[in-house]
Amino acid sequence: MGTYSINNFSRREIANMSAALLCASVLPSRLIAAEKLLRTPGQILGPFYPLKELPQTSDLTRVPGRAGRAAGQILNVMGRVLNLKGEPVRNAKIEIWQANAYGRYTHPSDTNPAPLDPNFDGSALLATDSEGQYRFKTIKSAAYPGGPNSMRPAHIHFQVSGREDRLVTQMYFENDPYNDSDPFLNSAGRKQLLIAKLQDPTPEFEPDSKLVRFDIVLYNG
Ligand SMILES: [Fe+2]
Structure with a gap:
């Protein structure tokens, strides 16, 4: 009739289905597990999203028309924008402030x-390149008051727009004394995904600068 029960299948069909289920549950899942990434947790936009059009630059340490350089520790921030399958998200728009x-x-x-x-x-x-990569030079921001009795740990705001997904988040720094008490960082599940390390530079970068790697994972891209 219209409904199937296990009794409608022959012993051989069941054996075939069992083999297929075994493959589906063991072999491919191991492969998928190796590729499946976790979405980067979202964070609040915050009150200081820029009012002015954001300049298209990968060097925030200099302001056009001014001779000086920004004060602070120089950072080279780089990473990839990927989807949950680990595929690069090309030409994603990245806004930082x-x-x-x-x-x-x-x-x-x-x-x-x-x-x-x-x-x-x-x-x-x-914007990300054909491999989903981005890079910019900036300075390390400082912690600032988040209210009368609280300090926000140092962070950089990101808004990332792919073709299908948009993510608003913040990147934090390892060993910041305010990371453990910040309600926004600690509201994120998997908050470690938002905390970046400051690493010594490779020879292609300024010797006094630091490298910061921050990969960003969207759902579909
Ligand atoms: Fe902020």
């Missing part, structure tokens, strides 16, 4: 009395 080395945003709503840096605007618009 951050505080300066004193913990101050250029945003007019930032009431932190820490000084502005005339050589640092703190935002940029990038």
Whole structure:
């Protein structure tokens, strides 16, 4: 009739199905497990998303028309944008914005009395290449007050837009004294995915700079 039960299948059909299920549950799942990534946790946009159009630059340490260089530890931040299958997300739009080395945003709503840096605007618009890679040079932002009795750990804001997905998140730094008490970082499941290491530079980079790797995983890309 219209409904099937196990009694409708022959012993041989069941044996074939069992073999197929065994393959499906053992072999491919091991392969899939090797490729399957975890989506990067989202974080709040925050109050300081830039009001002005973001400049298309991969060097935030200099402001066009000014001779000086931004104060602070130079960072070379790089990584890949991938989907859950580990495939590169090409031509993804990456917007970044951050505080300066004193913990101050250029945003007019930032009431932190820490000084502005005339050589640092703190935002940029990038795109990933054909392998999903991105790279930019910036300075390490400082922690800043998140309220009367709390400090936000140093972080860089990211908004990443692929063809199907958009992710708003923040990248933090290993060993920041405020990481453990920050409610936003600690609200993220798998928060370790948001905490990057500062590594010594390879010869192609400035000797006093640090390297920071931060891969970003979207659902589909
Ligand atoms: Fe922030």
